[in-house]
Amino acid sequence: MQTVYTDLLVVGAGLAGERAAVEAADAGFSAICLSLVPARRSHSSAAQGGMQASLGNSVMGEGDCPDVHFEDTVKGSDWGCDQEVARLFADAAPIEMRRLAHWGVPWNRVVPGKSIYFKGGKQFEKVEKEEKEGLIMARSFGGTAKWRTCYTSDGTGHAVMCTMDNRCAQMGVEVHDKTEAIALIHDGETCSGVVARCLRSGELRVYLAKAVMIASGGFGRIYPNTTNAVICDGGAHAMCVDTGVVPMGNMEAVQFHPTGIVPTDILVTEGCRGDGGTLLDVNEKRFMDIYEPEKAELASRDVVSRWMTHHMREGHGVKSPYGEHLWLDIRHLGEEHITGKLREVYEICTSFLGVNPIHQLIPVRPTQHYSMGGVRTNKDGAAYGLKGLFSAGEAACWDMHGFNRLGGNSLAETVVAGGIVGRKIAEYLKGCETIFQTALISDAVKRQQTRIDALVKCRNGSENVYRVRAAMHEALNKGANIFRTREGLDACVAALQEALVRAKNVGLRSDGKGVNPELAAALKLEGQVKLALMVAYGALMRTESRGSHNREDFPARNDRDWLTRTLAIWKSPDDTLPTLEYEPATTVVEIPPGDRGYGKSEIISADDKKE
Numbered sequence: 001m002q003t004v005y006t007d008l009l010v011v012g013a014g015l016a017g018e019r020a021a022v023e024a025a026d027a028g029f030s031a032i033c034l035s036l037v038p039a040r041r042s043h044s045s046a047a048q049g050g051m052q053a054s055l056g057n058s059v060m061g062e063g064d065c066p067d068v069h070f071e072d073t074v075k076g077s078d079w080g081c082d083q084e085v086a087r088l089f090a091d092a093a094p095i096e097m098r099r100l101a102h103w104g105v106p107w108n109r110v111v112p113g114k115s116i117y118f119k120g121g122k123q124f125e126k127v128e129k130e131e132k133e134g135l136i137m138a139r140s141f142g143g144t145a146k147w148r149t150c151y152t153s154d155g156t157g158h159a160v161m162c163t164m165d166n167r168c169a170q171m172g173v174e175v176h177d178k179t180e181a182i183a184l185i186h187d188g189e190t191c192s193g194v195v196a197r198c199l200r201s202g203e204l205r206v207y208l209a210k211a212v213m214i215a216s217g218g219f220g221r222i223y224p225n226t227t228n229a230v231i232c233d234g235g236a237h238a239m240c241v242d243t244g245v246v247p248m249g250n251m252e253a254v255q256f257h258p259t260g261i262v263p264t265d266i267l268v269t270e271g272c273r274g275d276g277g278t279l280l281d282v283n284e285k286r287f288m289d290i291y292e293p294e295k296a297e298l299a300s301r302d303v304v305s306r307w308m309t310h311h312m313r314e315g316h317g318v319k320s321p322y323g324e325h326l327w328l329d330i331r332h333l334g335e336e337h338i339t340g341k342l343r344e345v346y347e348i349c350t351s352f353l354g355v356n357p358i359h360q361l362i363p364v365r366p367t368q369h370y371s372m373g374g375v376r377t378n379k380d381g382a383a384y385g386l387k388g389l390f391s392a393g394e395a396a397c398w399d400m401h402g403f404n405r406l407g408g409n410s411l412a413e414t415v416v417a418g419g420i421v422g423r424k425i426a427e428y429l430k431g432c433e434t435i436f437q438t439a440l441i442s443d444a445v446k447r448q449q450t451r452i453d454a455l456v457k458c459r460n461g462s463e464n465v466y467r468v469r470a471a472m473h474e475a476l477n478k479g480a481n482i483f484r485t486r487e488g489l490d491a492c493v494a495a496l497q498e499a500l501v502r503a504k505n506v507g508l509r510s511d512g513k514g515v516n517p518e519l520a521a522a523l524k525l526e527g528q529v530k531l532a533l534m535v536a537y538g539a540l541m542r543t544e545s546r547g548s549h550n551r552e553d554f555p556a557r558n559d560r561d562w563l564t565r566t567l568a569i570w571k572s573p574d575d576t577l578p579t580l581e582y583e584p585a586t587t588v589v590e591i592p593p594g595d596r597g598y599g600k601s602e603i604i605s606a607d608d609k610k611e
Contacts, residue, residue, distance in 0.1 A: 001445060002205045006032040006174075007429050009193060009209035011181045011236045014042035015157075015411070016393025017215030018164045018173065019418025020381075020425060025171035027426035032207065034196060035177045036231045039165045040158075043217045043229045044414060047157030048269035048344050050139060050149035051415070052408035053093035057110050057135040059126050060117075060147035066090040068145055073409060075596045076143045076300050077402025078547035078557060080253070080372075080565070084588040085379050085400045089409075092416045097136060097150050100415065104163045108137045108151055108341070118276020120289060120296050121332060139341075140274040141407040143300035143598070149408040154269050154344045157411060164415075179205070182523055184212070184239045184389070185444045191389040192436055194239070195448045197523075202514045204448060206441060210434045211425050214240060214375050214383070214391040215418070222532050223368040224473035227260050227267035236395060238527020240375050241534075245385035247567040247581070249376035249397030251531070252538035255405060255548045256482050258304040260367030263322035264352050267369065268345045268362060270407040273297040275341065277330040279308065280361065281316040284327065295598040302404040302548040303599035305366035309482050312365075320363065327361040334358075366482060370394065370410060372401040372548070373535070376567055381421030384567070388432075390425055392417040399565060402585065403547025455522050456512040461505025465522045468506060471499045472532050480536045485553050489540040496536055497576050500529045534568040534578050541580055542566065545601060556602040559593045563606055 008024040010017040013035035021031035035042065056064040070090040074083055101107055110132045116123055119140075141149040152159040168175065181194040185206070193208040219234030220226035240246040258279070259268050273279075278286050279297055289296040291307040299307075308326055311317070317324030330338060330345070335358045338346050342357075349355045349362055375391040376384045377398055383389040392398065393414045400413060454460055479492025503526040512519040544558035545551050564582040571579050593606060 003208060004032065004205065005208045006030045007209060008032070008211050008213065008425060009207050010034065010213045010215055011194065012042070012215035012217060012395065013039040013175045013177070014044035014215060014217055014393065015161060015164055015414035016395070016418040017213065018168050019415045020213055020215065020392060020422030021173040022164070022167055022171050023419060023422025024426050024429065025173050027429070029426060029429050032174045032176060034179045034181055034207065035175055036180055036199065038177045039168070039175045040161055042161060043232055044411070045158045045161045046229060046267070047411045048154040048267065049141065049271035049274065050151030050156045050408050051097060051412035052141065052144070052148050052406065053097040053150055053412060054090065054146070054148050055094050055097060055136055055138065055150065056146070057132050058138050058147050059128050060140065061138050064146035064148050066094070069093065069148060071591060072144050073400060073406060074591050076404055076406040076409070078404055078596060079559065079563065079593040080250070080402025080546055080585050082379070082399045083586040083590050085398050087590065088379065088420060089400045089413060089416050092420065093412050096412070096416050096419060100160060100163065101136060103167050105160050106152055108153065110135045110137045118333060121276065121278040121286065121329070139271060140298065141270055142273065142295070142298045142304065143406045149274065151271065153341050154271050160411070160415070180520065181236060181239060183444060183448050184243055185441055186243055186386055187437065187440055188245060189387060191386045192434060195444050199515060199520070202512070202516060204445060206445060208436050208441070210429055210432045211388050211390060213421070213425065214389070214395045215393050216395045218371040218394040219531055220368050220371065222472060222476060222528050224477050225260070225265050226368040227257055227265055228368070233524060234528050234531050235524040237375065237531055238524050240383070241527055241530050241570050243386065244571055245569070246389065247376045247384050247569040248531070248534055249373055249399055250403065250566050251373035251534040251568050252542055252549050252566060253372035253403045253547060254368060254480070254535060255301055255370040255372060256305040256366040257301055257369030258308055258366050259328055259364040260369070261348065261353060262320060262325040262363040262365055265367045266348055266352060268328065268348060268364065269342070270301070272328060272330050272342060272345060275337065276333055277328055280327040280329050281311060282318045283316070284361070287311050287316070292598055299598040300404055300406060300596070305482055306550060308366055318363065323365070325363045325365040328364045329361055330357050331359060370405060372403060372405055373397050380424040381417065382424070390421055392421040403549055451523070452512065452519065455506060455508050455519060458507030460507065462507040463502045463505045464509070465506045465518060465525055468499055468502045468525060469521065469528070471502070472496060472529050475499065476532055476536065480539055482550065484539055484549070484551050486540065489536055492536045493533065493540055496529060496533045500526065500533065500576065503529045530570055530578070537577055538566045538568055538580060556604050558604040559606040560604050560608045563593065
């Protein structure tokens with residue numbers, strides 16, 4: 001059994017994980033990142049549009065500052081976020097963007113003089129100032145008062161990921177790719193490492209560390225239609241759930257992006273709408289300006305996705321063999337803009353759809369995109385329940401997004417939170433002495449080997465892993481989608497409970513040896529169904545509508561009863577439902593709950609007396 005020791009072990013080698021590892025290495029500690037894929041293929045690379053930071057360099061961003069960014073973030077969260085964390089983020093984001101520039105990110109820069117831009121399909125003119133020449137440029141994104149999304153055309157994630165990976169190499173951070181963490185090593189109080197599986201050989205390996213960080217991204221693959229890569233399967237979350245002491249926060253808060261292309265669900269960036277693209281219906285008529293006269297296509301993602309779905313329900317969708325969709329129109333932006341600042345969109349459309357967006361409409365519909373929920377942490381990124389366990393990025397519920405995140409805030413969060421949490425980890429490591437218990441480690445490895453043997457030899461049953469996963473997909477798609485009701489969620493929870501029983505009885509058709517996708521899927525299936533139950537059961541219990549969580553039977557945002565964060569924990573392996581607990585959404589209130597300014601909804605005030 002190979003055993004590897006390091007000061008900091010990061011599960012995930014995307015932007016949040018590598019950024020934290022850089023901080024630890026800079027403080028003189030060793031750091032290893034585990035990754036399913038080579039670091040530069042992490043899902044961070046798929047992010048297109050940009051990173052929000054209140055630099056205010058563009059004429060369209062004049063007057064921007066962290067206060068305005070903070071206000072946009074709190075409103076965007078529908079007052080579901082931790083305002084102390086949102087403040088930390090808004091204040092640190094401009095510093096982090098400049099640091100990235102210093103490390104080598106080739107940001108688009110301000111070009112002085114006259115230029116045109118589009119809003120709602122109409123052309124306008126702006127004049128960039130001479131004294132701002134060469135400073136980091138920004139574009140417009142949904143839910144923002146100013147242009148503040150820093151970008152590198154529409155390949156921002158790829159550019160920043162390559163830069164960060166270079167920085168890790170410079171700092172001596174190791175990346176062990178083709179390696180999957182399958183269980184945390186812990187004694188119920190302190191986390192001391194993971195049991196991992198080599199995806200090349202299938203062999204188990206032990207990684208021991210003074211601090212462990214979960215930075216594995218989201219878990220969108222529990223849904224059948226998602227913009228998430230196949231590696232975003234919730235495996236690391238399942239490890240945490242399996243401890244019985246680490247809670248997940250706000251799992252019912254699932255974001256659906258308005259513009260997943262049909263039928264592949266690959267994302268085309270919000271930058272399309274930020275740069276002036278419009279949404280059209282079956283009659284090629286614009287409709288978002290009817291529902292949201294002020295923000296139109298640039299309302300927050302939860303609002304746009306709901307109105308798109310509503311518009312299709314009203315009979316205005318485009319029929320296709322792959323279901324109904326709407327159109328995204330960027331033709332008026334012109335060839336130079338589309339092949340320059342939106343070049344990845346151009347390549348995605350031409351390669352996967354056979355559609356040329358310079359001359360043709362892009363078929364789009366809302367699809368699962370982002371998880372506001374995740375491993376619940378405090379403002380320092382320390383996970384609830386286990387000492388020595390940390391989390392950041394989409395994997396975590398830090399919680400700056402609340403019930404809806406703004407576009408551009410997540411990619412910025414990876415490096416901002418990665419930096420903040422990485423520095424806190426370095427502080428933790430300076431005062432940390434760890435005793436590794438060999439019996440505890442051996443037991444953890446034996447449990448995982450026994451689990452693998454049981455799957456291979458069908459000791460618990462012969463359920464087909466892919467059929468059980470399909471049942472989970474179907475349940476979530478029907479009951480825990482954009483619009484939710486008690487009836488739909490009751491059926492969803494019941495179907496998922498049945499799937500959980502089946503997941504415990506899975507057996508392999510293959511021999512499980514070496515590179516084996518069936519074994520990889522089977523190892524995480526039970527944990528995935530538990531995550532799905534946390535989403536559905538949390539949504540069932542939350543009798544209000546807030547951000548991305550929309551209950552048609554409870555349409556009001558209820559600040560009187562539900563200005564809370566859900567904590568879901570799986571206390572016993574025999575439980576069929578998670579235990580739900582609640583904590584205040586925020587203990588620091590800079591901006592009291594109010595109207596977002598977009599998205600029509602009734603609000604039950606926190607000041608209203610209960611009857």
